[in-house]
Amino acid sequence: MLEDVKRVILVLSGKGGVGKSTVSTQLALTLKEHGFKVGLLDVDLCGPSVPYLLNLENHSVHQGPEGWIPVYLDTEQKLGVMSIGFLLSSRNDAVVWRGPKKTSMIKQFLEDVCWQELDFLVIDTPPGTSDEHITVMENLRQVPQCSAILVTTPQEVAIEDVRKEITFCRKTGIPIMGIIENMSGYECPVCSECTNIFSSGGGKSLAEIAKIPFLGSLPIDPRVGKLAGQGVAAVKEIPNSNTSKVFSELVKHLTESSANGES
Ligand SMILES: Nc1ncnc2c1ncn2[C@@H]1O[C@H](COP(=O)(O)OP(=O)(O)OP(=O)(O)O)[C@@H](O)[C@H]1O
Numbered sequence: 176m177l178e179d180v181k182r183v184i185l186v187l188s189g190k191g192g193v194g195k196s197t198v199s200t201q202l203a204l205t206l207k208e209h210g211f212k213v214g215l216l217d218v219d220l221c222g223p224s225v226p227y228l229l230n231l232e233n234h235s236v237h238q239g240p241e242g243w244i245p246v247y248l249d250t251e252q253k254l255g256v257m258s259i260g261f262l263l264s265s266r267n268d269a270v271v272w273r274g275p276k277k278t279s280m281i282k283q284f285l286e287d288v289c290w291q292e293l294d295f296l297v298i299d300t301p302p303g304t305s306d307e308h309i310t311v312m313e314n315l316r317q318v319p320q321c322s323a324i325l326v327t328t329p330q331e332v333a334i335e336d337v338r339k340e341i342t343f344c345r346k347t348g349i350p351i352m353g354i355i356e357n358m359s360g361y362e363c364p365v366c367s368e369c370t371n372i373f374s375s376g377g378g379k380s381l382a383e384i385a386k387i388p389f390l391g392s393l394p395i396d397p398r399v400g401k402l403a404g405q406g407v408a409a410v411k412e413i414p415n416s417n418t419s420k421v422f423s424e425l426v427k428h429l430t431e432s433s434a435n436g437e438s
């Protein structure tokens with residue numbers, strides 16, 4: 176239930192496949208690693224990838240007397256996960272619901288999950304700005320501290336789509352915490368040298384133009400996907416990687432702003 180949540184972080188992207196779920200899961204894992212109690216809610220009804228990324232695909236959720244009990248990644252119940260993926264029998268099952276059914280499912284996800292007390296709820300959203308986003312935004316008005324992280328890749332077309340997300344956040348009144356540029360070059364796992372395969376820096380330039388904080392560039396790092404599958408944060412296993420540096424800074428920013436009561 177949202178009244179048990181101190182702070183919500185929405186992870187948004189204009190385009191699909193830019194790494195929104197990867198950012199959401201790493202952020203949740205990093206917050207857990209810092210001792211916080213965290214919820215990870217995947218409201219991407221048509222492409223729920225969080226159970227797949229965290230290797231939780233064979234898990235299912237149960238309905239308790241007060242609502243759904245999330246799937247916990249650890250025995251201490253520091254990180255709970257909820258996704259439509261837990262309600263489907265297979266990853267390949269398609270959710271072919273129309274608007275009202277989708278809206279009511281998202282409402283249930285926001286209202287009927289027994290998170291217990293949470294320091295942070297990270298919400299992984301579908302790409303773009305759809306009815307689902309509007310439902311999420313409307314329901315989040317009751318949470319005192321809520322902000323959005325926008326994820327993009329360096330390509331021009333992905334950056335163009337982020338502009339629409341910025342407008343959407345501004346119209347719906349959700350404060351933007353900042354922009355992350357993902358897949359910004361390839362980090363060699365051996366020597367940590369980063370090679371820019373595509374262009375880079377587009378996310379940073381957009382942040383400057385839109386006067387939004389730039390939260391960092393994440394390289395393509397094959398270790399990140401593997402670690403998520405083991406439920407391990409990059410900051411724990413590969414602390415010197417660029418990925419870890421970005422997430423450590425992000426958590427520092429979040430804890431400082433939460434302590435100051437900022438969104
Ligand atoms: N920085 C990265 N380094 C290595 N692999 C990555 C990185 N970011 C994402 N990936 C991989 O790319 C794929 C797509 O990422 P992800 O599922 O996070 O994207 P998404 O934006 O959430 O996609 P969707 O639109 O389906 O929700 C995944 O297999 C993920 O492991």
Ligand code: SF4
Nearest residue numbers: 363364365366367368
């Ligand atoms: S980036 Fe470094 S370690 Fe990786 S292949 Fe090139 S020289 Fe070797």
